[in-house]
Amino acid sequence: MITRDSGPQPADFADVRATNLAVVLRHLRINAPCSRADIAAATGLNKATVSSLVTDLIERRLVREVGMTTNRIGRPAMMLVLDGSPYAAIGLEVNVDYLTAVALDLAGERLLSWRRSFTGASASPGQAIASLAALAKRAVAKMAHEERRVLGLTVGLPGLVDADGVVELAPALGWHEVDLRKSLLSALNEPAYPLLVENDANLAVLAEQRFGGQGSTGNLVYLAGGAGIGAGIICDGRLLRGGRGFAGEFGHLPIDPSGPPCACGRRGCLESLAGLGGLIRRALPDAGTETTASPSEFGPHVDEIHRLARAGDAQVLAALATTGRHLGHGISIVANLINPECVALGGYFTVLAPWLIPDAERELVARSVAGHGGGTRIIASALDSSAAAAGGAAAVLDAIDAGALPTP
Numbered sequence: 001m002i003t004r005d006s007g008p009q010p011a012d013f014a015d016v017r018a019t020n021l022a023v024v025l026r027h028l029r030i031n032a033p034c035s036r037a038d039i040a041a042a043t044g045l046n047k048a049t050v051s052s053l054v055t056d057l058i059e060r061r062l063v064r065e066v067g068m069t070t071n072r073i074g075r076p077a078m079m080l081v082l083d084g085s086p087y088a089a090i091g092l093e094v095n096v097d098y099l100t101a102v103a104l105d106l107a108g109e110r111l112l113s114w115r116r117s118f119t120g121a122s123a124s125p126g127q128a129i130a131s132l133a134a135l136a137k138r139a140v141a142k143m144a145h146e147e148r149r150v151l152g153l154t155v156g157l158p159g160l161v162d163a164d165g166v167v168e169l170a171p172a173l174g175w176h177e178v179d180l181r182k183s184l185l186s187a188l189n190e191p192a193y194p195l196l197v198e199n200d201a202n203l204a205v206l207a208e209q210r211f212g213g214q215g216s217t218g219n220l221v222y223l224a225g226g227a228g229i230g231a232g233i234i235c236d237g238r239l240l241r242g243g244r245g246f247a248g249e250f251g252h253l254p255i256d257p258s259g260p261p262c263a264c265g266r267r268g269c270l271e272s273l274a275g276l277g278g279l280i281r282r283a284l285p286d287a288g289t290e291t292t293a294s295p296s297e298f299g300p301h302v303d304e305i306h307r308l309a310r311a312g313d314a315q316v317l318a319a320l321a322t323t324g325r326h327l328g329h330g331i332s333i334v335a336n337l338i339n340p341e342c343v344a345l346g347g348y349f350t351v352l353a354p355w356l357i358p359d360a361e362r363e364l365v366a367r368s369v370a371g372h373g374g375g376t377r378i379i380a381s382a383l384d385s386s387a388a389a390a391g392g393a394a395a396v397l398d399a400i401d402a403g404a405l406p407t408p
């Protein structure tokens, strides 16, 4: 029998309580230190409710008291901050030439940041899973040694990942239909903490939102520049995943039907024009990228392009301007669709951003229907190459902030 939803149902007490605990936690994440009265005034919850919620959060060791303040109008008040010292959130990334691990405490402080070289382009999925599991075990063991409980672990990779953590396609890694989440759960002996798998750019945009200094903007795009170009999109405050989790394939926007071949088998996709391969072909025509076996070998070329750009080399500056125009063309399509407040250039784009942004902005403004590019700003990401792993850990913190609190 088909039943119809009869409309909003009254939330039960436990739901309201969990929601309010998360409201207090989020308020403290942004505003701490603050008092119970500050929280009540800012959230609209009454003081007795806030006191009860704070007691609960202190028992869960998510919040702690840091002493009285007298530096304020009115009575001295006990100030509160996020605690979270008994907890850790872990993010891992597997990419073509490295594995990274980042652990954060509840307040977002880094507990570890590891990077290992890795031959992702030639390793089999089984070898990659074994290496990822070994890295995860070491990170979890280090947290256990510090008497921290792991609240969750998220793995990022450059590919299409569905809601069950199955990698449908990761061209740079040579993966097709790899059930990464299930394999990792098995390799880690079915851990008690939640384990998720996500597209790397989707994780990087969560890190950019939390740590990138753009404030609390709910409309943000992170572009991961590499051999390909991935996009993580936060639209109206939510990560845009799409029906099956495959949203954000910015690199395959069709820009020029007569353009160069793309790794996806089509021609003239944005990443065939503005990805690292295209930039190196234009900037360093003698570099011979056609014969380069792995995108990991691009690093020295980026360093060389950066050096020559700083020295004012005309050929390199022209190549960067062309790359910036292609990027701006792609960004204008996203701007016309979802009107982001900010587009952060990550990956190899970050170091080259001063030479990419002026032409990208001109192209964005010229192609946007809304005046001035709809107000979309293009900036260099503040994050380094650990962005996706940091975002993996941030995804765990986001789940806590949304109400998935650890039990006392």
Ligand SMILES: [Zn+2]
Binding pocket: 251, 252, 262, 263, 264, 265, 266, 269
């Ligand atoms: Zn393509």
